[in-house]
Amino acid sequence: MTLAESELAAEARQILRDRFGLEEFRSGQAAVIERLLAGKNVAAVFPTGGGKSLCYQLPSQMLSGTTVVVSPLIALMKDQCDALAARGIRAARLDSSLTEQEFRDAMRGIRDGSIRLLYVAPERFFNERFLASVGSLDVSLFAIDEAHCISQWGHNFRPDYLKLAELAGTLNADRILALTATATPAVLEDIRKAFAIERDDAIRTPFHRSNLHLKSTVVTAADHYETLRHRIESRPRGATLVYVSKQKTAEMIAEQLSDDGITATAYHAGMDAETRATIQQDFLASDDGIIVATIAFGMGIDKANIRYVYHYSPPKSLEAYAQEIGRAGRDGGQSVCELLLLPEDRVVLENFTYGDTPSRHSVGRMIDFCHGQPDEFFVSHYKLSFETDIRILVVRTLLTYLELDGYLQATSPRYDSYKIHPLVTSRAILNNFDGERREFLAGLLGQLTKARKWFSLNTVTAAKALGQDRQRIVKAIDFMAAQNWIEVNVSDLVHGYRWKRRLEHPKVIADQYFEKVVSREQSEVSRLEDVFAIASASNCQSRRLAEHFGEAMDEACGVCSHCLGEGPHTIPPISHREIGDGVRRALAEVCRQYPDHFATARQRTRFLCGLSSPQMIRSRLSRHASFGVCEQIPFADVLRQVEQISPEL
Incomplete structure (x- = not known):
């Protein structure tokens, strides 16, 4: 360890005592923090309750810029911000529960340096106003909690997480910390590759807890x-x-x-x-x-x-x-x-698992939709989900496959519709400007359409009408909101994509991606x-x-059911059951009423097993008396029998 590294380690221990009230680091914490302070990208695989949060909280008080923590856990963000405040450490969180004023206060503290630790929910990165706000920040540390979500081998795969590595580059983050409690060796390998983490910088502490x-x-x-x-x-x-x-x-x-x-x-x-x-x-x-x-x-x-x-x-x-x-x-x-x-x-x-798998027909419809789009396009994931009858997470996964395979490149998402509530008059706003800026803002305010309390603004239409770049319009809205001149609500989120290379054989791609989702199902x-x-x-x-989780124990624990002689237990197999004539008649009736929703045996089986789809929910079929009548029968058994039934019977 060099003299500089030794001094940093001593400073870290001083902060541990003075700011966090702790005398010693837990296992693995010092190794992670020392590597981060040396500028390295690090993975921390600690068991639940192993002290992962300190690994970014403490460095945030030593690094010159902002520490951005991505976490899907709103409760964790709130609790940690409260706990840090009690220790005199200011932190901010940005999630869907914040009001517009709370968002502005948080961003003000980040910009003036009084807040150096920022918790962000993943969905915030789909908000172009947020991206515009953080794009100029000096991000010293980019920490990703629940990092196992990046891996398709993980138990909670979230396709959005695959884009966090790219985002870290966009933010010019000096170093990256990936944290998880539940990484198998295969998942940890995916995390390392995604965030360019050297093998020696992946710190795993013992998983087994003897208590x-x-x-x-x-x-x-x-x-x-x-x-x-x-x-x-x-x-x-x-x-x-x-x-x-x-x-x-x-x-x-x-x-x-x-x-x-x-x-x-x-x-x-x-x-x-x-x-x-x-x-x-x-x-x-x-x-x-x-x-x-x-x-x-x-x-x-x-x-x-x-x-x-x-x-x-x-x-x-x-x-x-x-x-x-x-x-x-x-x-x-x-x-x-x-x-x-x-x-x-x-x-x-098991049936819950089958509920996420769309039919081959639906996957083909989605691939055909994408194939028919221009070189650059925007699409609402929710509308695409409904139109193809594929659950929203699977829609995002399939689009991510197109990105990973080099067909699509995601561009900045945007909100097409803005609702604006003026807090001051247009004259009061325009009096702060002159020349071209005043003319631009006057034209922008002239694009507002009056409703009861709120004005509506379609940013795409406004950009065309004013002959301006849409990003300038978004920045102007964000500036006026920051000055407390207007309140803003956004809606109609659409995601942007551009083709890197076109699909030569869409049907082949649809077959391959359907096999992928079926493989994930298994x-x-x-x-x-x-x-x-x-x-x-x-x-x-x-x-x-x-x-x-890749850890070898030298000896048995001595306290589990097996070690105490209470096992092994016999788990009886699930007996096969046939669906009755009443179910067959009900299925035939619902197929006659809603033929478009039951084109395939898998769609009919999902209905019987109580597994909704976007179109079922929209058509209120999930409230139908026969929805879920076979939820206690294995999906595979129901599917086998449904395939033998003509829907007209």
Whole structure:
């Protein structure tokens, strides 16, 4: 270590004590921070609760420019900003929950240097006003939380994340930090390649935590709830999370527990933001509170003394399982993580996976649409989703495939429609300018169309009418908003693309991409197989989980169900079921009523299994009495039988 590096390391430790109130770095933190301060790109793979956030929070106080943290977790951003404020460290967050005034205040603090740490939700990078605002920033560190989302081998692939590496270049970021708790070796390799991280600069800390006691019990439908109730009553009281897969299940189980004298609260994404925030705060303050929640709860929640995590419904992958049990025992205390496995739950979870896979016909329609576009074009992902009957995430994935394969290049997205509410008169605005600028703004304000409270502005139309570059119009609107002269709401987001090379054989590409989405479907199903395998307790469960993430354990944990002699468990196979005549008649009827929505056997199967599509939702077919009548039958079984049925029968 050079003298300069030694001095930086000493300064980092001083800040750790003075600003963060900590005496020592946790495992891996010092190695990550030292590399960042040396200007290197770094990956940090720490288990849930392993202290990833300090790896960018502390350097943000030492680097000269702005630290930009990309995170999909709004709760994490809010909690971390609040916690930093309590330590006298100013940080700002930019997400969809902010008002226009809050956005302006945050950007003002970033520009004047009083705020050096900026949390940004990924969708903000689709906002050209935001990109225009941050484009001039000196970005010293670009940190990507949940970096496993960049990998198609990851359990939570988000195609938008593939563009973050390009964005880091656009922002001229001095260094990059990629953070995740759930990277398998293949996923870490994808992260390294995307962000140009050397192998020695990928810091992985031990995955296994000896204070987490992994348990599993195979239950029947008759004793499922009673087993959970008995576990809670028979063990010492402590903060408890119960994970379920559906919102209605969360409410039902919380109500049953409360009726049985065990106070419990439901939590799910269907609740309003204020209610969710209240439930979270009450739980954080409690030593023995019980939350029955969907996976909407826990992301970014930092509670050290959770003693129990019960999976009433199985997680969809070992990555999800690791994240959810990782919320227990962050204080180092002994904690129990038990999976109450109802084998029949496999059907519903597998069927969810099949719901994202479009038909070959829909993939072909989307490729044909793109093929017919001019050299440069804009498209709404949501409109494309509806017109092709492909879920929005899959639409984005297919467009990303076209980018990765060198056919398309994404250009700046834009909002075509702006709604503007004047806070001062046009004369008061124009009095601040003269000459050409005054003439330009007068023309721009003249393009506003009056509604009740808001004026509307189509920026494309305005640009043509004024003979101006559209970007100048957007910057002018942003400037007027920053001066508190107007309020702005934007809508009609469209994404820009240009062809790098044209599709010579669209049908071949459609076939290839359909095979890709089917392959991903099978990959997701196999992830569920891994969950059932660990639940069987046929070997040390902690060792099996650690090996999945590339870590070898020298010896068995000694405290899991297998090590205590409670396994292996026998998991009965799902019996095949035939669909009845009533279902056949209902299917024939709905096909006659909506022939355009049921052109393929896969579309008909999705309807029977309760798996909606954009056109089904728009046509309210997801509310049809027969929607989901086969949700307890495996998708593959229903598809096999539907393929043998003529829709006219």
